[in-house]
Amino acid sequence: MVTFKHTQLKNGMDIVAEINPDAQSVAIGFMVKTGSRDESGDVSGVSHFLEHMMFKGTARRSSADVNREFDAMGARNNAFTSNEVTCYWAHILPEFLPAALDLLADMMRPALHGADFDMEKKVILEEIALYLDRPGHVLYEAIMKDHFCRHPMAYSILGTKESITALTRDQMKTYFDARYGPGNMVLAVAGNMDFDELLRLSEEKCGQWKHLDVQRQYPAAEITGGERHIVDPKLKRHYVALMCPGPSAQHDGRYAAQVLADAVGDHDGSRLYWALVEPGLADEADFSFYPHDQVGSFFAYASCDPARSGQVADILRSELEKIILHGLTDQEISRSKNKIATAAVLQGELPLGRMRNICSRWIYNKEYKTLEEDLQLLESVDAAAIKKVIQEYPFNPITTTTLGPAAS
Amino acid sequence: MSIVKTAGLKARQDVTTLSNGLTLLVESMPDVRSAALTILTPMGAASDPANGLGSANVLADWITRGAGERDNRALTDYLDSLGVQRSASAETVFMRFSASMLADKLPQVLPVYGDILLRPMLPDAGFGPARDLAMQQLDAIEDEPAQKLNLLIKSRHFPQPYGRPVVGKKEHLTALTPAGLRQDFTSRSTARGSILAVAGAVEFSAVRDMVEKHFGSWQSKEPVQMPAQAAAGGVWHEQQSSNQVQIGLAFDAIPESDPDSIVLQLAMNILSGGMGARLFSEIREKQGLCYSVSAGYMSLKHLGAVLGYAGTVPERAQKTLDSFLHELQRFSAGAQRDELDRAQVGMKARVIMNGESSAARAGAIAHDFYHYGRPRTLDELRGRIESVDLKRLNTFLDVHRAGKMTVVTIGPAPLAVPVDMIG
Numbered sequence: 001m002v003t004f005k006h007t008q009l010k011n012g013m014d015i016v017a018e019i020n021p022d023a024q025s026v027a028i029g030f031m032v033k034t035g036s037r038d039e040s041g042d043v044s045g046v047s048h049f050l051e052h053m054m055f056k057g058t059a060r061r062s063s064a065d066v067n068r069e070f071d072a073m074g075a076r077n078n079a080f081t082s083n084e085v086t087c088y089w090a091h092i093l094p095e096f097l098p099a100a101l102d103l104l105a106d107m108m109r110p111a112l113h114g115a116d117f118d119m120e121k122k123v124i125l126e127e128i129a130l131y132l133d134r135p136g137h138v139l140y141e142a143i144m145k146d147h148f149c150r151h152p153m154a155y156s157i158l159g160t161k162e163s164i165t166a167l168t169r170d171q172m173k174t175y176f177d178a179r180y181g182p183g184n185m186v187l188a189v190a191g192n193m194d195f196d197e198l199l200r201l202s203e204e205k206c207g208q209w210k211h212l213d214v215q216r217q218y219p220a221a222e223i224t225g226g227e228r229h230i231v232d233p234k235l236k237r238h239y240v241a242l243m244c245p246g247p248s249a250q251h252d253g254r255y256a257a258q259v260l261a262d263a264v265g266d267h268d269g270s271r272l273y274w275a276l277v278e279p280g281l282a283d284e285a286d287f288s289f290y291p292h293d294q295v296g297s298f299f300a301y302a303s304c305d306p307a308r309s310g311q312v313a314d315i316l317r318s319e320l321e322k323i324i325l326h327g328l329t330d331q332e333i334s335r336s337k338n339k340i341a342t343a344a345v346l347q348g349e350l351p352l353g354r355m356r357n358i359c360s361r362w363i364y365n366k367e368y369k370t371l372e373e374d375l376q377l378l379e380s381v382d383a384a385a386i387k388k389v390i391q392e393y394p395f396n397p398i399t400t401t402t403l404g405p406a407a408s
Numbered sequence: 409m410s411i412v413k414t415a416g417l418k419a420r421q422d423v424t425t426l427s428n429g430l431t432l433l434v435e436s437m438p439d440v441r442s443a444a445l446t447i448l449t450p451m452g453a454a455s456d457p458a459n460g461l462g463s464a465n466v467l468a469d470w471i472t473r474g475a476g477e478r479d480n481r482a483l484t485d486y487l488d489s490l491g492v493q494r495s496a497s498a499e500t501v502f503m504r505f506s507a508s509m510l511a512d513k514l515p516q517v518l519p520v521y522g523d524i525l526l527r528p529m530l531p532d533a534g535f536g537p538a539r540d541l542a543m544q545q546l547d548a549i550e551d552e553p554a555q556k557l558n559l560l561i562k563s564r565h566f567p568q569p570y571g572r573p574v575v576g577k578k579e580h581l582t583a584l585t586p587a588g589l590r591q592d593f594t595s596r597s598t599a600r601g602s603i604l605a606v607a608g609a610v611e612f613s614a615v616r617d618m619v620e621k622h623f624g625s626w627q628s629k630e631p632v633q634m635p636a637q638a639a640a641g642g643v644w645h646e647q648q649s650s651n652q653v654q655i656g657l658a659f660d661a662i663p664e665s666d667p668d669s670i671v672l673q674l675a676m677n678i679l680s681g682g683m684g685a686r687l688f689s690e691i692r693e694k695q696g697l698c699y700s701v702s703a704g705y706m707s708l709k710h711l712g713a714v715l716g717y718a719g720t721v722p723e724r725a726q727k728t729l730d731s732f733l734h735e736l737q738r739f740s741a742g743a744q745r746d747e748l749d750r751a752q753v754g755m756k757a758r759v760i761m762n763g764e765s766s767a768a769r770a771g772a773i774a775h776d777f778y779h780y781g782r783p784r785t786l787d788e789l790r791g792r793i794e795s796v797d798l799k800r801l802n803t804f805l806d807v808h809r810a811g812k813m814t815v816v817t818i819g820p821a822p823l824a825v826p827v828d829m830i831g
Binding site: 022023024025055063064066067068070071072073074075076077091092093119120121122123125126127129130132133134135234235236237268269274277278279280282283303304305331334335336338339341342343345346349350351 | 508545547693694724757764
């Protein structure tokens with residue numbers, strides 16, 4: 001029997017737990033509501049660089065200790081930074097939960113030594129170089145910039161060679177002090193655990209952290225759409241991306257938007273699959289829904305031979321127009337719901353999947369839903385709900401950014 | 409004949425072979441409501457015709473474009489309506505089909521895979537697009553230097569046909585015809601040597617009856633074998649103006665069927681398991697030379713290799729390669745007890761965590777059958793990991809030193825490799 005618990009420490013830190021006594025393992029994570037959208041222009045990339053620095057030691061642990069201790073628990077562990085959250089997680093056997101909490105909580109108060117900062121800067125510059133060799137990533141960063149313009153969602157997660165080179169340890173410390181308050185983070189745990197013990201340990205490890213007043217800015221997104229082509233003569237393929245407004249993570253239409261996106265552009269059996277991939281016109285064509293904090297997008301992506309770039313772009317646009325005019329059929333809606341439901345159940349069988357689900361849900365909406373409740377909300381999506389999303393978000397204004405070897 | 413074992417963590421395993429030679433492996437897991445299947449059939453790149461490299465890769469796409477009574481669209485819509493998450497791909501030895509679903513859908517899904525493998529339509533209309541997509545894959549690899557390196561290092565290090573890139577060659581793909589590829593499919597399709605693994609909320613006898621019914625008439629013949637040729641090896645550089653230099657290296661290792669492979673796997677964990685492992689710690693953490701640095705173990709039935717990878721900007725590339733080679737040499741002097749302890753805890757934890765996923769278990773028991781001739785239980789895996797002590801590990805590292813290297817780089821300029829290390 002799965003049960004849910006929520007509690008808040010006096011300093012404002014939320015603890016959410018989904019307890020499953022039948023699980024063989026447990027996943028634990030700290031998610032901080034901060035990312036590239038919370039950076040000012042002169043510290044571009046600091047959220048992600050800081051995520052690396054959180055592994056570099058604390059008042060009582062060296063960087064080598066941190067890595068060695070995770071390994072000694074046999075943990076699968078990592079961290080990631082997005083435009084709006086930074087998450088540190090570990091998947092472990094239940095007997096290591098106290099040790100994992102001790103380690104992760106300690107990491108949330110990092111030493112940020114200058115020597116480690118200088119060394120890790122080199123690794124970040126390598127990561128930037130690595131992504132510059134991936135056309136899909138280059139294009140995604142470009143369209144986020146083109147689409148969101150002055151809105152903070154336009155900011156790059158990695159930053160640039162220039163912004164990272166110029167960044168100082170003190171600027172990072174200032175950012176950390178402003179963003180990593182306990183009220184701006186959630187501790188989420190899913191799987192097999194002793195909740196009372198977890199609560200006692202969380203009080204002990206995190207209870208002393210001083211409350212901070214942390215706010216996120218929500219400027220209006222002024223999206224006008226537009227077109228841009230980027231030439232890179234060494235590429236063999238042409239890459240096309242489209243972005244248009246969609247429901248946010250808080251919008252009631254987000255379940256319908258998810259079904260819509262699957263029917264339009266899942267990698268198999270979707271409208272774009274039949275129009276572009278099945279006939280061999282594009283080796284990849286996807287349409288996704290990205291619900292963000294108080295703002296959202298639909299995103300389409302395809303790659304093709306440069307000679308077919310015009311044809312592929314035309315088909316992409318005409319498929320979206322057909323959706324606006326005629327919506328989806330009941331069969332399409334039902335198939336997409338079944339696909340999404342199965343994926344949710346499969347993910348729900350693994351503690352790591354559940355931890356990430358309850359964690360982001362709490363960050364975005366301060367709510368918990370059981371897997372069954374989630375599936376019911378999905379099941380309730382019908383043609384009318386899809387139509388409502390399309391009326392409110394008619395794939396317009398649309399931003400088109402392309403990347404390829406030839407001039408447009 | 410059916411062999412029954414308790415798999416640990418309350419699961420149970422059954423093994424049986426159909427009269428046509430198809431092996432069925434079933435692992436019943438009590439705590440899940442999903443089911444997953446993995447089918448491995450010996451129709452991979454290694455058995456592609458010598459003048460038809462890339463055939464298996466095209467077939468893996470074409471074969472799902474309609475089967476039995478359902479055309480391409482009906483087949484796709486049917487599996488989607490059942491919510492099946494799936495993939496089909498060609499690998500070196502096998503063509504692999506994977507599918508995950510809610511367990512109550514298995515009786516509807518298994519017959520579809522029977523149709524795909526025994527009665528594919530292989531329609532004329534689907535041939536062109538399937539081949540076109542395979543050709544586009546060749547170009548896409550040129551845009552992703554890390555992927556390209558992975559293909560290059562394998563093709564230089566492994567004896568042919570085992571090093572063949574699955575994607576094949578453009579001129580061979582151009583020459584393929586629908587009739588020729590259908591003929592190729594018929595000549596390679598066989599129940600013997602194929603493995604069907606099912607894991608999840610399933611019951612053995614019910615699965616066996618369904619598999620007998622839908623796969624029982626699959627033709628049976630010896631899987632096609634291509635003659636082996638020596639590997640190229642040596643040092644190879646590919647000029648490309650990428651942001652990072654791609655560095656790949658490889659040396660021979662024992663195959664997984666060797667009783668000592670568990671020692672090698674533990675050694676690989678010490679070298680490149682978690683963030684505290686040697687390569688990550690010495691090359692990234694202490695020197696900041698790269699973002700990605702790793703080594704992995706790869707094995708086919710009769711051969712194995714350790715493959716190393718690093719990506720770094722041109723000015724740090726030589727130092728990265730030198731440090732990598734230095735770590736490999738230093739490793740032959742042995743590991744410390746705490747390193748072995750951590751590797752053992754990590755591998756055991758992985759065994760238990762993978763035991764929670766039906767998809768991971770279906771893949772694992774199929775893998776086991778290929779390498780060991782039987783599925784291994786989680787308890788057996790744990791026992792094997794625990795059986796290795798420091799003396800055995802260090803003796804192994806001393807005897808099995810990193811041998812002659814194959815080194816491949818992609819970037820603006822070649823790197824210097826010590827002559828005595830080149831194979």
